[in-house]
Amino acid sequence: MTTAYITHVDCLRHEMGRGHPESPQRLTSVNEHIRDSGLLEKLISLEAPLASDVQLKRVHRAAYIDLIFANAPDEGYLQLDPDTAMNPHSLAAARRAAGAGILGIDAVTSGRAANAFCAIRPCGHHATQARSMGFCIFNNVAVAAAHALEQDGLERVAIIDFDVHHGNGTEDIFSASEWQDKVLMAGFFQHPFYPYSGNVNPAPNMVNVPLAAGSDGALARQAVEKRWLPALEDFEPQLLLISAGFDAHRDDLLGGLALVEDDYVWITRQLMAIAARFAQGQIVSMMEGGYNLSALGRSAVAHVRTLSTH
Numbered sequence: 297m298t299t300a301y302i303t304h305v306d307c308l309r310h311e312m313g314r315g316h317p318e319s320p321q322r323l324t325s326v327n328e329h330i331r332d333s334g335l336l337e338k339l340i341s342l343e344a345p346l347a348s349d350v351q352l353k354r355v356h357r358a359a360y361i362d363l364i365f366a367n368a369p370d371e372g373y374l375q376l377d378p379d380t381a382m383n384p385h386s387l388a389a390a391r392r393a394a395g396a397g398i399l400g401i402d403a404v405t406s407g408r409a410a411n412a413f414c415a416i417r418p419c420g421h422h423a424t425q426a427r428s429m430g431f432c433i434f435n436n437v438a439v440a441a442a443h444a445l446e447q448d449g450l451e452r453v454a455i456i457d458f459d460v461h462h463g464n465g466t467e468d469i470f471s472a473s474e475w476q477d478k479v480l481m482a483g484f485f486q487h488p489f490y491p492y493s494g495n496v497n498p499a500p501n502m503v504n505v506p507l508a509a510g511s512d513g514a515l516a517r518q519a520v521e522k523r524w525l526p527a528l529e530d531f532e533p534q535l536l537l538i539s540a541g542f543d544a545h546r547d548d549l550l551g552g553l554a555l556v557e558d559d560y561v562w563i564t565r566q567l568m569a570i571a572a573r574f575a576q577g578q579i580v581s582m583m584e585g586g587y588n589l590s591a592l593g594r595s596a597v598a599h600v601r602t603l604s605t606h
């Protein structure tokens with residue numbers, strides 16, 4: 297059984313203006329690093345489908361989805377928030393980014409793949425029920441979790457977020473009472489730092505571990521061992537989803553944490569052990585941030601290589 301590598305060329309066509317750090321070159325770097333690593337022959341390459349209106353509205357307000365679909369520009373840019381914009385390709389890219397997770401879940405639950413990595417952009421974990429922010433349009437990992445719960449009938453899905461920024465959008469969606477028994481979200485992130493949330497848990501299904509600027513992999517591993525793993529063992533997830541941001545890397549100047557590739561390998565192995573114990577090994581990992589092109593590519597290779605070694 298192999299690891300699925302899910303992406304789409306539409307995700308390279310979304311761009312938000314010159315000099316924007318969330319650039320198409322990020323995904324190009326990941327694709328090139330994966331290709332140059334020799335991993336591709338071990339992976340099943342799949343094209344991300346477009347997430348449907350119904351799939352998106354499981355976690356987003358209908359009015360928000362209708363607004364994005366109706367206002368997607370035919371030319372130029374539509375500014376959604378100070379950091380987030382749409383060009384004429386962004387709606388397709390955002391629908392592919394959300395659709396990738398759905399295909400990943402279908403691939404692992406059908407037994408076609410052991411686990412999956414979605415090489416996608418725009419990222420998703422800052423998008424709330426009703427608004428885009430922080431480079432995110434649709435909350436990709438949330439759309440995937442809702443698909444697993446409402447379409448596939450799973451009862452417990454865990455979302456792990458190791459991006460340097462707190463996944464406030466995912467938290468906004470799944471701290472609602474109707475999701476609290478079905479979704480466990482565990483993350484670490486730099487704090488205080490954008491989006492300046494996560495220092496208090498708004499609901500019992502949130503395991504937020506704020507880390508001070510400068511924290512390295514040893515402190516991150518401690519957070520995983522002391523906070524994430526006990527919570528995951530209690531929750532017994534049937535599927536693990538990962539918000540895989542690589543901007544906590546030491547070389548990433550947008551963030552101030554100091555993880556290295558080996559830390560991503562270690563974290564991935566811990567999550568694979570939980571998945572093997574409770575979830576038949578099922579993991580769907582979805583790319584979030586990461587703004588140093590080389591560190592992003594190297595970290596994605598380390599993560600995918602680990603996923604493919606099972």
Ligand SMILES: [Zn+2]
Pocket residue numbers: 459460461541543584585586
């Ligand atoms: Zn980030």
